[in-house]
Amino acid sequence: MLTVLKIGGSLAEHPAILRQLCQEFSALAKEYRILIIPGGGEFADIARKLYKNYGFSNIVAHKMGILSMDQFGLFLSDIVVNSFVTYSLEEIRKSAKGKVPIFLPSTSMFREDPLEKSWDVTSDSIAAYIANLLQAQKLLLxxxxxxxxxxxxxxxxxxxxxxxxxAQELLSWN
Structure with missing residues (x-):
């Protein structure tokens, strides 16, 4: 059973809380198969600002948002004990308890990305998409x-x- 934990990039603004959560994720990994998918955080905020100031295409903005997830994921890999970064869904499928894979989505998403290219598609959306591909039992934001x-x-x-x-109520929202 796989549980996907999408870690909001805004948590980086709360160092003590984020460090505590990372310790807890490492402890959870001893008993459960977990996967961390990072948000974009401040890296995505920079991409949003550039998008606003320069008005480049939604495709470029979407890719910059995905790359921001990679950057936050690399940061997380340094504070989550027993973690490793991966670009591979297959490596995640083979991962066992005890290790914490941190998925950097750029390679996978640049190869095949069926999602809309807009700021409406967030790291939460990408985490849900990846959780579905991996047939995860749970997705926690x-x-x-x-x-x-x-x-x-x-x-x-x-x-x-x-x-x-x-879920039905959520789907009915505009």
Whole structure:
């Protein structure tokens, strides 16, 4: 059974929390098969800023976003004990308990990427796509946001937390 942990890049802004989480991921790997897929974090923020300032194509922006995931993944590989970076889905399929593969998606996604080339496709979307390809039993999104909200709680302090959400309800959202 494989569990995919997508680690939000924004967690890098909280060093103590991220280090603690990385220790916990290493401990979990002793008993469970896990895979880490990194977010883009500050690296993706730079790509967004350049996109806004220069207006280059969505294809280039999408690829820069994917490369930002690779950069954050390399960073994570240095703080997750017993981790290794991989570009290979096959290597992930063969991985055993005890080691923590960190998937750097650029090679795989540049070869075959059926996803829309826009900022609507995020590292969360890519993690879900990869989890599906690997037939993972679970996908956990580890972020600095405490759940799913109707509105961005960082922008609107009284944003309401969604207590429960079915897949059907989620799919019905625009």
């Amino acid at each position: 580890v972020t600095d946001v405490d759940g799913i909200f109707y509105e961005d709680p960082k922008k609107k302090l009284d944003a309401k937390l969604i207590e429960e959400l079915s």
